């Protein structure tokens with residue numbers, strides 16, 4: 001019988017068997033998947049787990065601070081290590097515009113960062129090895145990265161197809177057979193707070209795949225400002241649960257002419273991509289109220305210097321994917 005309680009019991013037993021008395025680290029992204037994976041593994045092996053949160057500089061406004069704050073409640077008190085790695089990620093992404101190339105680079109840097117974290121944890125635990133890496137990989141991630149039988153590689157999710165070949169860890173992926181709604185039920189079963197369990201999805205590669213063109217610090221700052229406004233207004237309208245997620249995408253290599261005050265502008269557009277979905281495998285564009293769209297558009301163009309146009313993505317999935325890259 002599929003019940004969240006059974007899943008927890010079964011996975012805890014399986015994790016104990018797999019990991020034994022060794023150490024594991026968990027890649028924490030701030031999202032529901034990795035939080036639930038961490039909480040499961042914490043329940044199974046307790047002190048043998050250290051969670052590692054990599055701030056890759058591709059997060060949204062204030063997100064890293066919020067994740068650190070929410071951490072205690074979200075993982076049953078597991079140990080947390082925060083690694084600031086913005087400089088190295090941006091350096092590796094410099095000049096890169098191809099979406100798959102970006103995903104591979106980000107996936108690889110994640111692993112390299114974990115390996116450095118691993119070395120530190122080993123040093124701090126008297127040389128005991130860290131053999132396992134816990135990831136919150138879901139069934140749809142596996143399928144869409146070409147991991148399922150007879151499926152095509154649509155995108156290399158950073159935690160599946162984006163992993164380098166010479167990875168040194170054995171993976172622990174307790175959510176690999178589950179869909180998002182099931183993961184949420186398991187999270188609730190484990191006692192995680194609603195703000196984590198019902199958090200909208202955010203991709204591991206972060207804003208790196210929401211900037212169409214090269215990823216730079218300036219472009220990230222621009223997108224962060226626009227995204228913060230869009231999210232705040234969606235929340236204020238009470239639509240966070242109804243809308244599955246609403247990526248804001250910066251068309252960094254596109255410019256258009258505008259007029260503001262009595263001056264000409266030549267700025268970038270951002271795309272709003274609100275979608276409704278059950279499991280992210282398919283999606284429809286959300287029919288947001290015009291008043292809300294208008295408010296978001298007015299605020300972004302007035303408040304974010306450098307963005308002079310807001311457009312709405314009205315494509316379902318398929319044929320469009322949710323993220324633009």
Ligand code: XMP
Pocket residue numbers: 144155156157158159201202203204205245280281317320321322323324325
């Ligand atoms: P797409 O763009 O493939 O996205 O329709 C489906 C869902 O997956 C999220 N997404 C990712 N999540 N790592 C993640 O953890 C990734 O590399 C990744 N790429 C896409 C996306 O936000 C949507 O919820």
